[in-house]
Amino acid sequence: MDGDWDEVARIPFPPPGLRALPTPVTRLAFDVTQELLWTGNEYGRVTSFYGAKLQQYTSFKAHTSQDGGVLQILFNDKGVIVLGARSVHMRTRRGIPLWSIRHDDMKELRCMSFTSKGTSEILVAGEQEKMLVIDTVKGEVTKQVSTEHKYKIMRRSSRNICAATPSGSVHIIDSINFQVLKIWTAHTAAINDMDAQHDFIVTCGYSLRQQGNYMPDPFVNVFDLKNMTSMSPIPFPAGAAYVRMHPRMSTTSIVMSQIGQMHVVDLMNPNTSNVRQANSLSYFSMIEIAPSGEAVALADGDCSIHLWGSPTKIHFTEFMRPVETADTVAAVPRLDFDSWDTPLSSVGMPYYREVLLSAWPGNMITEIGLPPVKIDPQILATLQERDWGFYGKNTRQVRRNQVEDVRGNESPQSTLKHPKFLSERARELAKSPAGTPAPE
Amino acid sequence: DDVFVSSTNAYDEAMNHLGRELENGRLVRLLAKLGTINERPEFDGDPNWSETEHRYTLKLFRDYVFHQVDAQGNPVLDLGHIISCLNKLDAGTEEKIYLTSRDHQSTFLVTYRELKKQIHSAFGDLQKGNTKQ
Numbered sequence: 068m069d070g071d072w073d074e075v076a077r078i079p080f081p082p083p084g085l086r087a088l089p090t091p092v093t094r095l096a097f098d099v100t101q102e103l104l105w106t107g108n109e110y111g112r113v114t115s116f117y118g119a120k121l122q123q124y125t126s127f128k129a130h131t132s133q134d135g136g137v138l139q140i141l142f143n144d145k146g147v148i149v150l151g152a153r154s155v156h157m158r159t160r161r162g163i164p165l166w167s168i169r170h171d172d173m174k175e176l177r178c179m180s181f182t183s184k185g186t187s188e189i190l191v192a193g194e195q196e197k198m199l200v201i202d203t204v205k206g207e208v209t210k211q212v213s214t215e216h217k218y219k220i221m222r223r224s225s226r227n228i229c230a231a232t233p234s235g236s237v238h239i240i241d242s243i244n245f246q247v248l249k250i251w252t253a254h255t256a257a258i259n260d261m262d263a264q265h266d267f268i269v270t271c272g273y274s275l276r277q278q279g280n281y282m283p284d285p286f287v288n289v290f291d292l293k294n295m296t297s298m299s300p301i302p303f304p305a306g307a308a309y310v311r312m313h314p315r316m317s318t319t320s321i322v323m324s325q326i327g328q329m330h331v332v333d334l335m336n337p338n339t340s341n342v343r344q345a346n347s348l349s350y351f352s353m354i355e356i357a358p359s360g361e362a363v364a365l366a367d368g369d370c371s372i373h374l375w376g377s378p379t380k381i382h383f384t385e386f387m388r389p390v391e392t393a394d395t396v397a398a399v400p401r402l403d404f405d406s407w408d409t410p411l412s413s414v415g416m417p418y419y420r421e422v423l424l425s426a427w428p429g430n431m432i433t434e435i436g437l438p439p440v441k442i443d444p445q446i447l448a449t450l451q452e453r454d455w456g457f458y459g460k461n462t463r464q465v466r467r468n469q470v471e472d473v474r475g476n477e478s479p480q481s482t483l484k485h486p487k488f489l490s491e492r493a494r495e496l497a498k499s500p501a502g503t504p505a506p507e
Numbered sequence: 508d509d510v511f512v513s514s515t516n517a518y519d520e521a522m523n524h525l526g527r528e529l530e531n532g533r534l535v536r537l538l539a540k541l542g543t544i545n546e547r548p549e550f551d552g553d554p555n556w557s558e559t560e561h562r563y564t565l566k567l568f569r570d571y572v573f574h575q576v577d578a579q580g581n582p583v584l585d586l587g588h589i590i591s592c593l594n595k596l597d598a599g600t601e602e603k604i605y606l607t608s609r610d611h612q613s614t615f616l617v618t619y620r621e622l623k624k625q626i627h628s629a630f631g632d633l634q635k636g637n638t639k640q
Contacts, residue, residue: 391616
């Protein structure tokens with residue numbers, strides 16, 4: 068962390084409705100290709116913010132409010148993958164849905180991770196008996212993996228998937244066949260936060276004290292994935308709550324306490340640390356670091372998002388791909404509704420090469436010139452007359468706006484029986500029972 | 508000679524009128540498609556049209572085209588805007604527009620091409636008559 072790091076922006080997290088009270092952020096995630104910070108709320112809504120000023124970009128609901136909060140967000144070239152407790156959803160960054168999976172075996176999902184197949188496959192897991200493998204290109208479940216373990220956090224390291232269980236241990240899972248390779252007991256009661264990067268796993272957790280309450284452990288536990296051994300913990304007297312590995316400095320991590328004390332520590336040399344204090348009237352609930360390592364986002368209990376970085380050179384991604392915005396519309400001649408002289412064609416079509424949307428299907432048969440539907444005078448009598456028409460309860464025995472067979476009433480078949488063509492007989496047979504229009 | 512001139516003039520005028528009204532039928536057919544798919548009660552329970560799914564943008568597009576307002580919130584009735592939006596939709600251009608929900612909670616950035624595809628598939632569903640599954 069450079070010397071000039073400071074809070075560069077602080078925005079209130081948008082509330083779920085116009086007059087609703089703000090709710091805390093459930094998930095923060097920096098985009099990997101564009102200058103966007105993505106957030107999730109507890110009603111399944113995902114909102115993205117652009118740049119160092121955190122201007123709101125797009126916003127959409129990934130799942131219904133009943134399914135709870137947004138649990139995790141992953142990114143690939145095509146878009147964002149959003150995890151809810153009972154569904155997985157993918158959209159482009161502009162908000163256009165790509166796919167959405169609700170599966171019977173998705174009951175209590177908690178976390179997900181990319182697998183050995185780059186960003187084209189994810190493994191989703193949770194506090195349930197099954198893990199599911201999803202192809203992110205096709206948007207379908209390709210495999211189900213039974214597991215007796217429950218997971219709440221997942222991170223992909225260079226070789227394996229690291230998964231934290233609710234009871235305080237970390238499972239190192241093979242990212243090809245999803246077998247547990249090693250179990251590391253990191254904390255005695257629970258793991259609060261975990262990150263994995265390159266060859267290290269770092270965790271913050273709790274232990275149970277005599278009084279029966281959980282206390283944040285005053286250290287960060289470190290595991291060396293290269294040698295598959297745990298390393299000596301890094302002391303953090305203020306109580307380590309959240310931890311992130313620096314994405315570009317492979318042995319550096321950022322540790323934060325619940326009250327906002329941030330330490331930048333080198334895992335190999337824990338005695339030299341760089342200290343910052345983030346200010347908030349309440350506790351901090353989350354920390355996330357940008358893929359460039361040049362920005363850190365914090366969420367607090369007052370529903371604010373804090374963005375930290377160097378005020379002069381803050382950026383989120385290494386190769387800043389520009390964010391897509393709306394095109395400026397070329398000036399269109401203004402037409403009033405009562406300007407009869409101006410033809411509609413004066414607006415002009417854009418250049419096109421494909422079939423137009425207005426192309427009406429040519430194989431539809433329409434019957435024209437039918438006599439109007441007769442209104443039953445008995446029903447008319449039940450209606451009250453007003454100067455704009457009649458009104459009352461609908462007692463007609465047909466559907467709303469149903470197409471009625473006027474011709475049938477007009478010339479009753481009983482009085483005039485003429486021979487029918489074969490095609491006519493066939494058509495009568497094909498006619499569905501009363502109440503639904505004929506298939507043609 | 509006079510007969511020839513006046514007949515050519517009449518022909519020119521007929522062509523001129525034809526050119527002015529050429530687009531009308533196309534626009535009516537497009538509006539008919541939009542009208543048949545939007546706000547159908549059969550679609551009420553259909554998850555495709557819910558806020559979390561892909562046809563939600565079609566509702567918002569209808570608002571974008573027909574429910575324009577000015578800074579004070581007064582309705583803006585500009586036929587030019589409506590027709591130019593419809594023309595772009597008809598052709599399915601790559602131009603991107605912002606669509607915002609009525610509660611301001613959802614914002615999307617959509618191309619006309621994507622909207623065209625959505626409407627095409629929604630209309631296809633109506634033709635097949637399988638909307639009630």
